Amino acid sequence: MRTMPTDTLTTDTLVSWHPEQVTAAVDGQVIVMGLIQGQYVGLDDIGSALWTLLEQPQTVGHVCDQLAQQYRGDPGVIASDVLAFLEELRAIDLIQALDADSSAS
Amino acid sequence: MADAATIGWIISYPKSGNTWLRLMLLSLMQGGAAVDINGIGNEAGLANHVEMDELLVVESSELFPNEQVAAQPDLNMAIAAETGPGLKLRKVHDRYWRTPEGVAVFPASASRGAVYLVRDPRDVAISLSHHRGITVDSAIAAMADPTATLSESIDRQRRQLAQPLGDWSSHVRSWMEQLDIPLLLLRYEDLLADPTQGLRSVAGHLGIAHDAGAAQAAVDATRFEGLRAQEQAHGFGERKPGSTAPFFREGSAGGWRRDLTSEQAARILMDHGETMRQLGYACGANGT
Amino acid sequence: MPLPSLPAPTGHGEPDLTLSRGPVPHRLQAPVWSSHFVEIGADGAVLVRVPDVVGFLVRDGCKVILDEDCDAETSVIETFLFSTVAGAVLHRRGIFPLHASCVMVGDVAVALAGVSGRGKSTLAGIMSMHGHDVVSDDICPVAFQNGRAMIAPGPCRIRLWPDSATLLGLSHEALDVGRPNHPKRVLSARGTDGAPKPLGAVVRVAIDRRIETPILHRLSGPSAITPMEELVYRARLGRRLDRRVGLFQDLVRLAALVPIYQLIRPEGSFDPALLVDLVRSTANSAH
Numbered sequence: 001m002r003t004m005p006t007d008t009l010t011t012d013t014l015v016s017w018h019p020e021q022v023t024a025a026v027d028g029q030v031i032v033m034g035l036i037q038g039q040y041v042g043l044d045d046i047g048s049a050l051w052t053l054l055e056q057p058q059t060v061g062h063v064c065d066q067l068a069q070q071y072r073g074d075p076g077v078i079a080s081d082v083l084a085f086l087e088e089l090r091a092i093d094l095i096q097a098l099d100a101d102s103s104a105s
Numbered sequence: 106m107a108d109a110a111t112i113g114w115i116i117s118y119p120k121s122g123n124t125w126l127r128l129m130l131l132s133l134m135q136g137g138a139a140v141d142i143n144g145i146g147n148e149a150g151l152a153n154h155v156e157m158d159e160l161l162v163v164e165s166s167e168l169f170p171n172e173q174v175a176a177q178p179d180l181n182m183a184i185a186a187e188t189g190p191g192l193k194l195r196k197v198h199d200r201y202w203r204t205p206e207g208v209a210v211f212p213a214s215a216s217r218g219a220v221y222l223v224r225d226p227r228d229v230a231i232s233l234s235h236h237r238g239i240t241v242d243s244a245i246a247a248m249a250d251p252t253a254t255l256s257e258s259i260d261r262q263r264r265q266l267a268q269p270l271g272d273w274s275s276h277v278r279s280w281m282e283q284l285d286i287p288l289l290l291l292r293y294e295d296l297l298a299d300p301t302q303g304l305r306s307v308a309g310h311l312g313i314a315h316d317a318g319a320a321q322a323a324v325d326a327t328r329f330e331g332l333r334a335q336e337q338a339h340g341f342g343e344r345k346p347g348s349t350a351p352f353f354r355e356g357s358a359g360g361w362r363r364d365l366t367s368e369q370a371a372r373i374l375m376d377h378g379e380t381m382r383q384l385g386y387a388c389g390a391n392g393t
Numbered sequence: 394m395p396l397p398s399l400p401a402p403t404g405h406g407e408p409d410l411t412l413s414r415g416p417v418p419h420r421l422q423a424p425v426w427s428s429h430f431v432e433i434g435a436d437g438a439v440l441v442r443v444p445d446v447v448g449f450l451v452r453d454g455c456k457v458i459l460d461e462d463c464d465a466e467t468s469v470i471e472t473f474l475f476s477t478v479a480g481a482v483l484h485r486r487g488i489f490p491l492h493a494s495c496v497m498v499g500d501v502a503v504a505l506a507g508v509s510g511r512g513k514s515t516l517a518g519i520m521s522m523h524g525h526d527v528v529s530d531d532i533c534p535v536a537f538q539n540g541r542a543m544i545a546p547g548p549c550r551i552r553l554w555p556d557s558a559t560l561l562g563l564s565h566e567a568l569d570v571g572r573p574n575h576p577k578r579v580l581s582a583r584g585t586d587g588a589p590k591p592l593g594a595v596v597r598v599a600i601d602r603r604i605e606t607p608i609l610h611r612l613s614g615p616s617a618i619t620p621m622e623e624l625v626y627r628a629r630l631g632r633r634l635d636r637r638v639g640l641f642q643d644l645v646r647l648a649a650l651v652p653i654y655q656l657i658r659p660e661g662s663f664d665p666a667l668l669v670d671l672v673r674s675t676a677n678s679a680h
Contacts, residue, residue, distance in 0.1 A: 154509055154510055155508045155509050159622055159627065160428070162431040162477055163430040163431070163443075163476075164509075165509070166509060167473070167476070167571065167575065167577060168443070169572075169575065172443070183428065260555040260576060264510060340602075341603075342601070
């Protein structure tokens with residue numbers, strides 16, 4: 001059940017794991033199952049690293065900064081890739097976007 | 106309960122362009138993206154035993170054919186229900202039919218629409234003979250056989266459920282004459298002549314939102330030469346073992362004039378002439 | 394009632410699953426879920442019906458009631474008891490049902506997994522003909538004990554289509570009847586005793602029309618356990634019985650304990666001995 005408006009994610013959006021999902025790892029790679037839609041996703045190395053960062057609420061921008069330190073790449077490209085990826089995760093209710101002015105409930 | 110998907114049935118007698126149309130539609134639904142002919146998996150596939158096993162929770166291989174038939178309307182309802190909201194494409198080779206109890210196998214309540222892709226039976230006969238590795242005469246006989254059925258499991262497990270075909274004329278008529286599901290009839294030859302227009306009419310009929318750019322991109326992504334090149338490089342899972350030609354073999358219309366004897370062409374005309382004329386085939390003198 | 398297919402029970406104490414004849418309704422009063430063959434009641438009861446043939450009611454995951462009005466032969470009862478009904482019982486009890494036929498290779502069990510039609514049973518039959526005992530056909534209950542995955546043996550009867558029987562060099566008459574007048578027949582293979590067996594490997598069977606010789610490779614990461622339907626027997630039924638999270642966690646645990654392989658076989662004819670060698674090789678892998 002979504003109470004937040006479905007605005008496009010920006011680098012200022014605060015995101016975190018959705019409470020209605022289960023996270024696990026197989027051979028060090030993350031697999032997440034969403035309980036709302038029942039879909040599950042296996043993540044590669046970068047995806048797994050990104051996912052780990054989201055256990056606590058972070059702004060998208062902060063996530064991009066941390067990834068840019070770990071993986072070389074153009075910051076602009078990283079930002080657009082991360083935003084696109086997070087939109088996909090949000091579409092299947094694996095992550096939630098929190099109001100930037102409030103903390104996670 | 107969440108909205109069930111509705112189903113867009115893509116129907117054709119075998120070897121009439123069904124795979125090409127589905128590839129175009131799948132590309133269109135992703136905005137005109139490139140397609141991998143071996144990547145579609147069971148997307149928009151034929152009803153199969155795995156689906157009956159998994160969705161209806163039964164060991165379908167232990168059922169008799171009449172028991173599977175009785176469960177097919179429920180299977181199609183379950184396919185619609187199990188997918189999320191939105192459109193689900195399904196490939197169909199069956200003629201339009203009902204179970205012995207009178208229940209429509211293709212339930213109207215789960216259907217958004219149906220597209221029947223028809224092709225000149227003279228070209229179908231040639232394509233069928235290559236695909237099955239049989240003579241053209243055998244193909245013509247199969248197309249005139251009112252008991253023709255695909256994928257019957259007799260001595261071995263077939264992947265797909267049995268699909269009653271009937272003869273070619275009855276096949277077309279059965280879908281044209283049913284009133285349960287809104288039908289768009291499309292000729293393969295017209296789709297070949299103007300694929301963008303054909304694709305857009307199908308998308309309109311099935312309620313697939315798109316723009317002209319995406320439609321053009323989908324047509325470009327599924328050009329015959331590209332599909333054939335993919336098959337040459339990687340093979341194609343839908344090609345039958347025993348086939349005497351590549352799956353993407355010719356992709357044109359009218360090859361029958363070159364490949365059928367006049368006696369064979371006349372036989373097809375005798376078997377199916379009335380329906381052919383109704384569809385705009387064989388309208389000229391001497392059945393041209 | 395006698396069930397000739399099950400291995401002799403080991404251990405002592407009261408049985409924790411009973412099978413008896415009794416009244417079984419045609420349909421449940423107010424099912425929370427139904428398909429053409431299965432219904433789930435609000436109280437968790439599961440009704441399994443093959444119209445005009447056989448009906449079972451599974452109560453509380455420990456009582457299976459066979460419709461007293463059913464006059465089907467034992468072989469017919471067993472056909473559906475050891476498939477859908479067994480699946481319902483296992484899901485209801487929270488036991489992970491691996492969708493696999495399983496054989497012994499040395500001291501470990503190797504599970505041949507995949508959806509219907511991949512050739513699990515045929516491959517188990519081939520292994521049996523090469524001297525390997527059969528642990529189970531089509532469903533393997535997995536228990537996680539002391540850091541190991543253990544398989545509970547089931548009926549060592551393998552269900553085969555005529556072409557598979559021919560491949561194994563077996564005539565139609567040599568096999569037992571399953572459902573009368575049905576082309577599928579039953580191979581009574583040599584089985585094991587009833588004690589649980591350690592699972593040494595899971596081999597997911599796949600088919601590719603384009604290849605000519607079989608290929609075996611090790612899977613790792615999330616793709617080793619997805620899609621779920623390839624490894625979980627009747628996953629949809631499990632989800633409807635509140636096992637969605639449990640099955641996911643069991644799959645993750647399975648992957649942590651047992652090497653998972655993919656065996657891709659051609660569709661046409663090929664040398665069965667090649668498959669035997671490949672399956673045997675998985676039992677020797679360290680994890």
